[in-house]
Amino acid sequence: MTKPQTDANDCILRGTAYQDQFRFFAVNSTKTAQRARDLHDLSPLVTILMGRLISATAMLSAELKNKGTNVCLKLDCSGEVEGALVICEQDGALRGYARQPKLWFDEPSENFEIGKHTGKGTLTIIKELGMKKTFTGICELVSGEIGEDLANYYHKSEQVPTAVNLGVLIDSNAKVRASGGFIIQEMPFADPAASQSIIDNLNNTPNVSDLMDMGYCIEDILRTFVFKDIDFTVHLNQTLEYRCNCSREKFERALILLGKDELNEMLDGISPVCSYCGKEYHFDTEAIQGLISSIVYT
Numbered sequence: 001m002t003k004p005q006t007d008a009n010d011c012i013l014r015g016t017a018y019q020d021q022f023r024f025f026a027v028n029s030t031k032t033a034q035r036a037r038d039l040h041d042l043s044p045l046v047t048i049l050m051g052r053l054i055s056a057t058a059m060l061s062a063e064l065k066n067k068g069t070n071v072c073l074k075l076d077c078s079g080e081v082e083g084a085l086v087i088c089e090q091d092g093a094l095r096g097y098a099r100q101p102k103l104w105f106d107e108p109s110e111n112f113e114i115g116k117h118t119g120k121g122t123l124t125i126i127k128e129l130g131m132k133k134t135f136t137g138i139c140e141l142v143s144g145e146i147g148e149d150l151a152n153y154y155h156k157s158e159q160v161p162t163a164v165n166l167g168v169l170i171d172s173n174a175k176v177r178a179s180g181g182f183i184i185q186e187m188p189f190a191d192p193a194a195s196q197s198i199i200d201n202l203n204n205t206p207n208v209s210d211l212m213d214m215g216y217c218i219e220d221i222l223r224t225f226v227f228k229d230i231d232f233t234v235h236l237n238q239t240l241e242y243r244c245n246c247s248r249e250k251f252e253r254a255l256i257l258l259g260k261d262e263l264n265e266m267l268d269g270i271s272p273v274c275s276y277c278g279k280e281y282h283f284d285t286e287a288i289q290g291l292i293s294s295i296v297y298t
Contacts, residue, residue: 010031069127079118122139146166150166165205166181166208
């Protein structure tokens with residue numbers, strides 16, 4: 001038996017199977033999820049939540065065609081989690097944050113049950129397609145586990161039969177051992193026999209993060225389990241990484257939009273922090289005065 005090969009870097013795959021009767025997306029997001037965990041000092045529960053959202057958003061980004069476009073997956077909920085947001089650019093650069101990054105429960109098992117702590121809410125997909133074109137889709141949460149919610153979104157909003165498998169495996173210190181997933185979508189002209197073949201394979205496919213932890217790369221998981229004895233073709237294999245696009249210039253522009261009156265109240269200096277990467281930008285009295293001087297009313 002050939003030894004499974006792990007992915008050297010996080011990656012996003014897009015492809016088709018069964019003579020284009022199905023399309024698929026797959027992702028290894030282990031390093032990206034770990035980077036998010038480190039940057040935001042996430043609790044175990046929120047590490048798992050963000051890992052799932054990162055995998056889902058990364059796969060959604062594989063549909064983007066134009067440079068400079070991005071997709072955002074936003075969770076809003078009434079439970080203790082409150083919500084989270086992840087954005088992935090067309091080039092695979094991803095960033096995100098959780099509203100309650102350090103959420104913790106004294107009962108150990110409570111720290112692994114995401115759906116129990118989301119409550120009622122929505123999952124929103126926002127695609128910035130360039131040329132001032134924006135697509136927004138939204139659906140109610142059905143479980144709060146993200147994978148089932150995303151499958152429900154495709155079923156309700158796009159009428160596309162979809163299977164979603166998202167997995168995140170962490171150790172006792174909340175270090176991410178494996179994070180990834182796949183999405184399988186049936187095209188309208190798919191042969192029912194082909195559909196049943198894939199359903200049978202999916203029913204016999206272990207959780208993706210367990211397989212990754214055993215050493216399988218994401219493409220081998222597709223080949224060995226999901227598309228066992230089925231021809232498939234990978235059309236896109238793109239690197240995924242956690243990379244924030246914040247800058248001092250962006251914060252300057254945001255501060256200028258506040259106007260002179262509010263800036264005058266900040267003359268002692270301020271140090272805003274980026275929600276996505278935690279980087280702090282200090283603006284002292286002189287810097288604030290410079291921003292005020294740059295505002296010209298017409």
